[in-house]
Amino acid sequence: MRPLPAEARLAEIQRYVTEMETERGFADNTVLEQSLKLGEEYGELCKAIRERSGLAIDPGSATGSVGGELADVLIYLCAIANRFDIDLDEALRDKERRNEARTWFPTTPEPAGTEHPVDFSRNSRAAAGASSAPEPTRNDN
Template sequence: MKPLPERPLTLTEIQDYVAEMEVERGFSDSTLLEQTLKLAEEIGEVCKAVRKQAALSVDPTSTVGGLGEELADVLIYLAAIANRSGIDLSQALRDKEAVNENRTWA
């Protein structure tokens, strides 16, 4: 894989990169269910990273990366799930925010 550019990436670029990366690394056959379960596991690792960062107790036998690393894993799985479902995350964000603009926030 060519390295990611230094500039900020669009959601579309992230989705394209993840699709290419999955093919190259042999993950493209993973099912939507498998990717969703892996996303849930990664979210748990984000929680552990936050606990570690906040100096809260963490299972000493548990391996957890830094918060940035774990958030990147979540983003990768999120993009993979969107790709398998034919969802353009940029458009999904626009659509959801259009709905949210009409909500009352307490």
């Protein structure tokens, strides 16, 4: 397997992942297997970010670097895209063309000292008089 070029585009990274999976014996893993591994790697990324941000983590567990965990997420993302024959570069550009037509509502930091008491109990919406039906979601895939 040849090394990945320093200035590789997404398509080159996807080809590299295909070669890497073949060489390492992962080419026959299913989309489900790779998706579950992606979830595991995302969890490891979150843990690394928690540690880097100074938040508490389990002291007995190992934590990778944020960069290393991001690389693992990218590898599994490419592996999944490859199984669906999706060119991530093309998919990203297509998605961004659609996103350019959307109206965005960025979040802004609240002033220091702003408090928003939140009840995270299971029935907090019902207790507050809200409908027990789930809130509608929006899927902009």
